[in-house]
Amino acid sequence: MNRTSVTKQEFKEAIFENIKKQYRKTIDQATEEQVFQAVAYAVKEIIIDQWIETHKTYEEQDAKTVYYLSMEFLMGRALGNNLINLEVNTMVKEVLAELGFDLNAIEDQEPDAGTGNGGLGRLAACFLDSLATLEYPAYGCGIRYRYGIFEQKIVDGYQVERPDEWLKNGNPFEVRRSEYGMEVKFGGNVRVVKDELGQERRVHENYQSVRAIPYDLPIVGYDNNTVNTLRLWDAEAVQSFDLGSFDRGDYQKAVEQQNLAKTIVEVLYPNDNHYQGKELRLKQQYFFISATVQQVVKKFKQKHGDISLLPEKVVFHINDTHPSLTIPELMRVLMDDEGLAWGEAWAIVKKTCGYTNHTIMSEALEKWPIELFSRLLPRIYQIIEEINRRFCAEIVDKFGSDNERLRRMAILADGQVKMAWLCIAGSHSVNGVARLHTDILINEELKDFYALYPKKFNNKTNGITQRRFLLHGNPLLADWVTRKVGDGWITDLPQIKGIAPLADDPKAQKEFMQIKYENKVRLAQYIKKHNGIDVDPRSIFDVQVKRLHEYKRQLMDVLHVMHLYNELRDNPDMDMMPRTFIFGAKAAPGYRRAKLVIKLINNVAQVVNNDPNINNKLKVVFIENYRVSNAEIIFAAADVSEQISTASKEASGTGNMKFMLNGAVTIGTLDGANIEIAEEVGSENCFIFGMTATEVLQLQREKSYNPWDIYNNNQAVRRVVTQLINGFYAPENPELFREIYDSLLNGGGEPADQYFILKDFDAYAQAHREVDLAYRNQTKWARMAMLNTASAGKFSSDRTIEEYAKEIWKLEKVHVEMDM
Structure with missing residues (x-):
């Protein structure tokens, strides 16, 4: 099947087959939820060939790709959006009517994906829709939260939070990609050793680790053959069950690694008004960033021998400060894994990373206690210390020795790691999301940084996708x-x-x-x-x-x-x-x-x-x-x-x-x-x-x-x-x-x-x-x-994405052809 050739009869038969295989039922015995699953899998069949062809085309053309990094993707329901963008909405509606079902009722069986909360996440979802529709190579990268933020109930007028069990019946559109799993390390210590040539290198030891497993979701472009990917990382234990500990009666230790992994992907934005919540949120941020950066560099190396070419083929976009660890993590991979010197690695990082600021309020700019940060991410903290040292030297070189200015601008100050400042130092582009917002950043909140890097700052007024919110x-x-x-x-x-x-x-x-x-x-x-x-x-x-x-x-x-x-x-x-x-x-x-x-x-x-x-x-x-x-x-x-x-x-x-x-x-x-x-x-x-x-x-x-x-x-x-x-x-x-x-x-x-x-x-x-x-x-x-x-x-987010693609990411459109 592809989106241009599937007939009503073929689609109807696909529904019958899915219900038979999944539920051992016929259509007249199936519930509306089971019909939803069957329809979703039939739609996935239409998508899958184009999804494969899209990524085959990107590889053949060696296309530059944006990796849009976000803690949130507020996707909403997938079925209706996919039907619209595949232009099969009318056909599917008619098929279901002939089978005695209402499409709206079937769509209502799908839970909203629990992968986002507010405007930040919905913007990311609109951007993915526009990237696919405009034929730009792109991945969205985030976390596969098992319970999302929460399901809100109003009880006696009060908000009561309940787990959002959006995955309890599975997600028919996702594809597990365990072959791309990555190890992510927390805690431990870093030891300096010398190799056979006398060069110093860092060894991370005594750490805890989890395995990051990607689940891919299709992002269907409208009226074309492009299907991009939203990659959501799940966490699994490196060793899921310690049988020896279990046999000795230490049942808690037997599942310790499993619990660590499970906790990381449990909820979006764990309550962080206590220490454990702050630690978990920082773990989440490093988890999906480390997995993404490692996997992207590994994929790049399979095709290219010269790592210095990375900015020509890859762009990481940091959606607010939550993914800011992209900068030091890419430095870690380039230096510790690839053996680059600081200067070479830093030049690559700055060319590869872009940052969108989403807040004017200084209290909302992320800051982490140094004590927590350095204990949880020791190697990353070492790298940030060096970024900060060099950044402060750059400030002194530009403005002279001004202790108050240094305190305001330093990435490490007042016992905190200041993530927005890290993003500004390590990105080639810093943008606001409305004209007034950008003006306030330049003239008020970030004026010190604008004075240092005036060419980095630009505006990209937000947009929405008319396909979701009107069509x-x-x-x-x-x-x-x-x-x-x-x-x-x-x-x-x-x-x-x-x-x-x-x-x-x-x-x-x-x-x-x-x-x-x-x-x-x-x-x-x-x-x-x-x-x-x-x-x-x-x-x-x-x-x-x-x-x-x-x-x-x-x-x-x-x-x-x-x-x-x-x-x-x-x-x-x-x-x-x-x-x-x-x-x-x-x-x-x-x-x-x-x-x-x-x-x-x-x-x-x-x-x-x-x-x-x-x-x-x-x-x-x-x-x-x-x-x-x-x-x-x-x-x-x-x-x-x-x-x-x-x-x-x-x-x-x-x-x-x-x-x-x-x-x-x-x-x-x-x-x-x-x-x-x-x-x-x-x-x-x-x-x-x-x-x-x-x-x-x-x-x-x-x-x-x-x-x-x-x-x-x-x-x-x-x-x-x-x-x-x-x-x-x-x-x-x-x-x-x-x-x-x-x-x-x-x-x-x-x-x-x-x-x-x-x-x-x-x-x-x-x-x-x-x-x-x-x-x-x-x-x-x-x-x-x-x-x-x-x-x-x-x-329209289409206009916004065209501006990002041309002015920040330097992407080229890639047209995907399907063999009929």
Whole structure:
């Protein structure tokens, strides 16, 4: 089979055969989950020949390849995406219908892959989709987490974390590649020995080790024969069972190595607010990096004799600081295994590695205690010490002896290993992910490094794949766009601009808003099924879904909901468009305050949704276990996109782009990519409010802001903030939300209201009044929504990847031909 020749009958027979072989059943006996497995394996059959041919072509052409290194790949479900990109979605839908099954129900049997959490991981997934569609040779490299981050349950309003058993029924698309296994070493000591020529070399001994085993997943390009690979590393014991220890009765020692391996790949982002968690996270990072670097160098050597040519054929891209150990690990391999001198090895590393910074906040830049780092990775620490020594000498050579500058810029300082600084020193390119973000890096957070390496810094504004978030996630709108402007937008999103002239066409407006309404009905049904709450699809669907962090200001959103509720209680007949506020977010298990905000949202929902006196004008919904598969339903249904981070804090955001593409109107600050979104669609077609990044940074420098001034002088603010501690939303425990109250007014060891929620509150409330007014005029609203979709062309990950490929990675496209 290949994607151009498979017939409906052949596909149907493949399903029958898979069900028979796997389950000893016929199709009429199979469950929907078993049918999913059978369909997935049939689709894999279509993919596999192209997958083989793709990598054969890369080898024949000796193509330069990017290895995109990331702790997260938030892939979502694979089946639907593969059907879309193989262009067999309609055929498979018809086959299943003939067999008495609904494709949507079969897709729902697939769990979301537990290999990512937030925007960082979803960006990586979009990039892989674009790399394959644009025919660039690429591997994604990460970890095959057995339980992902966690499955979120809401119990009595609280987030409860449960294991995400996404692999319990296996993953039909993965291929185990044990022949490419690599040994990864931890702990021990490093001894210097001399070889027969008197040259010193390092020997790592007394270490513990695990074996890294890769599992490959296909990444299918759209409308071509390219199938790239996502390589996820699993860990196994080098010796899985010590029979001697078992026979002696030491049962724990018998499985010690097995437990070490199992722990490394158990969960994404283990809770690191204790020492053991920090150690495990560092182990995870080194584990997948060491395995990847060793395997890539080994593969390169099979074809090339001269290791100095590595940068001509390989590029490692470091997605945030989690994979920063690529730099010293590649140095280790080049020096200790390949025998290169420091200068030769360092020149290769700098040419081979690129780094994307994803955060402005200095507290989020990874730092490791030297004591932990040097004990767990002794040889890597030695290499970093030498990198740091030479780097500091370079700083002194450029700027003179300035102890304060050295302390700020040193990779090793204040008892810590500073991973972002390591990435900057060891990469040839450092990029931000939105224009504002890059400007702040250059002028604020990383200005010392920009002064040292101005040519390294560049911007690559993030993007999303329209194939996942419009073609698959919103088929009604995708079909409508294709009817109006053709299907070129699927691989060239700027072509969607062709619908812009229709924004003033009454018939087109009506069609567009009808599609939005049908998508809102679909989401309302999902909410009824999962939350038991009735919401009105004709109300304004106002949505904030993303990782829960204080800088993203979900708290400001719910405080405003509390304010609207106060107004309705005071005046139930108030002229207000009915609003449904929809939240979805996971908080890190150790992030207590973020979890308390989730509890607050749910307590507010409980009060508001059960008040008959407000005439259903206000509803609040918290969607449990937010993930890619329910995100697609949410984006398609949203009227209002909440992008309200404190200006200067959000690097880019990509949820803002997904909402925009699906015809939602942004209410947001001038932060991250919101600025570029407002430029593309026009400020009159979004609702911008609040302080600018410049104003925020100035206030932070001056340290002059006092939230008590606002609390004392603003009745609406005082009322909602006081409701946090007067028992209004927690009558059984009035002190429940005291920590949130204190964070807004008293700080408690950190600046009070450090994310300027109260400072921006009035402007935010005013922007919402403007939303209310605009939505009353459905002609105006339809025009705004349609222009948002029409203006989303810039924000395709295809555009972003073209920029990376040309300007950083220097990749060439490789066209894959299939023999018919």
